[in-house]
Amino acid sequence: MSQDPLDTYRRLLLIRECEAQLNDLFAKNLFPGYIHSYLGQEACAVGVCDALTDTDQIVSNHRGRGHYLAKGMALKPMMAEMLGKATGVCGGRGGEMHAADPSIGILGGNGIVGGGIPIAAGAALSAQMDGKGAVAVAFFGEGASNNGSFAETMNVAAAWKLPLIMVCENNLYAEMTPFKxxxxxxxxxxxAAGYGLPGEIVDGNDVLAVREAAGRAVARARAGEGPTLLELKTYRWGGHFEGDPRKYRTREEEAEWKAHCPVARFRKVLSDDRGIAEVRLAELEKEVAGEVADAIVFALESPLPEARTALSKVFAA
Ligand SMILES: Cc1ncc(C[n+]2csc(CCOP(=O)(O)OP(=O)(O)O)c2C)c(N)n1
Incomplete structure (x- = not known):
């Protein structure tokens, strides 16, 4: 749990910079496969993870880097995993959509839309049985909320009072389909009311509002009062994947949302309301950019997994 505003800003910057640099690698044809960018949604991951501890668990989706970094995945192994390298957090086997680090409560991403939601419910059930007050979080998009796994999980989580936080990042588009x-x-x-649990709409571009709402949901869950559904209203700045021509929405709409940039917004809070000096903020921004640049060099220079290890970590062959 972070209450240090500069730590919150650092993680917003880290996500922003990683996404920008990975898009650049993709443009240079140095990135294997698809990139599902998290640009624009940074405050959702950071605000929620600010309310968690290392022993709480999260389950992510196909747009997961923000969640990984917000929960504390180490930068270099995360970056190497994105490039499928042997030094990656999953040895390069997970790639862009399936990184995980259970040692800090990151149970992994998921390429199946809605597939992570019941997994998070399972983690919440196991936390409930352990009785140590841990909670689990399911991160998913609004598209996933129309999937049966959402409805089934909401029902069972409410019935069993699972310590589960359902976090729907409503970025308005599921692939090329407008949510409306x-x-x-x-x-x-x-x-949420129809299932018998609280639901809250939150400005997903306001990291402090997200953290407060997540804090309330986590407190309820730890107290044995059951699950909460948070709907974080936000916007993905890029296409569904890098290279998507975005014909289903206007550039004007994109500009309108970019004017509510979650990173710039929190920077303004830090300088105007918290009195943090411009020079300190600029220093932090430079530091994070340097860390990301180093992580990219590390990932690019790391070896691919050796062919002879192809079957290691395979449960059945
Ligand atoms: C079960 C399933 N159906 C369809 C797809 C194809 N697909 C991948 S991402 C996606 C859109 C998901 O939208 P949303 O849940 O809102 O997340 P977002 O991409 O907006 O973050 C779809 C339909 C899939 N991967 N899995």
């Missing part, structure tokens, strides 16, 4: 074309009413949080 797929639902009868646009507020996912309202569905």
């Amino acid at each position: 074309d797929t639902v009868g009413q646009p507020d996912i949080a309202l569905r």
Whole structure:
């Protein structure tokens, strides 16, 4: 749990810089496979993870780097994993969508939309049985909220009072489909009442608002009062994946959302409300950019996994 505003800012910057640099690698044809960028959604991951401890567990989705970094995944092994290298956090076997580090409560990403939600419920059930007050978080998009796994998990989590925080990052588009074309009413949080649990709509571009809402949900879960659904209203700045021509939305809409940049917004809070000097903020920004640049060099220079290890860590062959 972080209460240090500069630590919060550092992690927002870390995600922002990683995403920008990875997009650059992709443009230079140095990135294997797809990139599902988290640019624009940084405050969701950081705000939620600020309310957690190392023993709490998270389950991510296909847009997971923000979640990994916010929960504390080490930068170099994370970056190497993205490039499929042997030094990656999963030895290069997970790649862009499936990094994990259970030692700090990151149970992994998931390429199956909605697939991570019941896994998080399982982690919450196990935390409940352990009785040590840990909680689990499911991160998913609004597209996943129309999947059966969402409905089934909401029901069982409420019935069993699981210490589960359901975090829906509503970024308005599932691949190329506008969310408004797929639902009868646009507020996912309202569905919570039908299952018998609290639901809250939060400005997902305001890291402090996200942290406060997550803090309330975590406190409820730790107290044995059961799950909460948080709907974080946000926007993905890029396409569904890098290279997506984004024909399904306007550049004007994108500019409007970019004006509510979650990183710039928190920077303004730090300088205007908390009196943190410009020079300190600029120093931190430079430091983070340097760390990311070093991590990219590390990842690029790392070896690919050796062919003879192809079957290691395979449960059944
Ligand atoms: C079960 C399943 N259906 C469809 C897909 C293809 N798919 C990948 S991402 C995606 C959109 C998911 O949207 P959302 O859950 O809102 O997350 P976002 O990409 O907006 O972060 C789809 C349909 C998939 N991977 N798995």
